[in-house]
Amino acid sequence: MSDDATHRAVEQAARASYGRLLAFLAARTRDVAAAEDALADAFHAALEHWPRDGVPAQPEAWLLTAARRRLIDAARRAQVRRDALPTLLAAADEAEEQTMPDATFPDERLKLLFVCAHPAIAREVHTPLMLQTVLGLDAARIASAFLVKPATMGQRLSRAKAKIRDANIAFEVPLSGELPARLGAVLEAIYAAYGSGWDDVAGADPRRRGLATEAVALGRTLLQLLPAEPEVRGLLALMLYCESRRDARRDEGGAYVPLSRQDAARWSRPMIGEADRLLQDAQRAKRLGRFQLEAAIQSVHARRAATGVTDWEALALLYEGLVRLAPTIGALVGRAAAVAEARDAAQGWALLQAIPADAVRDYQPYWALAAHLLARLQRHAEADTARERAIGLCEDTAMRVFLRQQARNPP
């Protein structure tokens, strides 16, 4: 077999099974870094052996056996230096290896996802850990998506893995009582991958894809593992609604187009269709949550593709619900915008002003909306000041240009 074909076979196995293999290995030893090393060794061994011996009938089982042997060897060496626990685990593992049929091994990715978003692990590292362990992304790619130096990201990931090992964090699915809170952390970490650390998902430059595709993949994985949880469907629906509009966020010249002026014909119908189905299924469970509400808000916007109009009254109601359930600054600003459109600018402005000033000092969408509403209220000097502030807080060139143009063409 040629080297190229072997490489392809190894890559294929890595793409399809990396997360499952790693989750299985890590769940046994609670040592994610050791499991990663062992798995990396197994992939290297495959590159050596497969060209000579051919690609095995069950590549995953081959890789698993190779990786487990490495772990067992490492644990035996560690016996001299450390306590006996790793050795006992290894012994149990070795015994199990004799009895487990090669082709099947349990899917432990759900446990791994809960470990990544465990309360003992720093929040900022939940998402990077998931991307690295479940999807097999390398630290440099993750670092660049979060605009962090690769060395810093590498250190954060290593520290988190040491914590998992040293605190002996259990690889388990939380009991039903703890599940909502623990699942919330997993969902938030996946959503953070979608935004890749950017506040304003809708405004972000569509050319900078970040980790949107990876986040959707994590969402699909979670749904496959936890099909009965409506919030998981809600999150996936939310991400797909946002993805459906990616290409419409810039015009042909690269200029920023706000949601209300986007050409709905450029939205992806298949993605909207899939998101609609997910959201409908979720709502059948009659357990409303933050992500279902956020998805419902996006579904109202998506309906413009069919009806040609935006139902702002429905949006105002949904934002009202979201503010009660999860009063984030984003939700408060969104409600003010929806109320301003549904009723009048003065009511929207009153809601916007009620947000504590400390919370919005560097929150760009607040200032962009303030500029828009003040201009509609004919308070042009204040609108100009707010617009300058919004421009000063922008992370995106196209958005800066758009806001500058608004100063010349008030609503």
Add this chain to the structure above:
Amino acid sequence: MQCTILIHEQAHIIAMRNDPAQRAALYAPIGAYLEALKEAGVFVSGAGLEEPSTATELSAAGDGWQAQDGPYADTKEQLAGFFLIDVPDRATALAWARRCPVLPGRTVELRGNLCRPEEMQPALRAVQA
């Protein structure tokens, strides 16, 4: 913690300052950024720097200084200005660095300052004593 946001620019960006029409386009977003820093209460100081060709460089040579025209190296990008900010943590500093208006040919560098000036005073006094 205090951090410095350093703005490096290629010659063609620096040259935009000499053209009145381009100057407005260059300065308006920087002005808005400066105001946002001040309003958020993180601004300490900052300045745009005159063209690199006006620089004087003093280099330690033997037992004294040797003066020469700057910049000393023929690098692609030159220091064009800086903002000194005071923020709670590195993540906030990074968020502000991301907001610094970008143009093709501009690089923004974020550096942590070793310590606050007032914290340096005792150390300086110790050196002088």
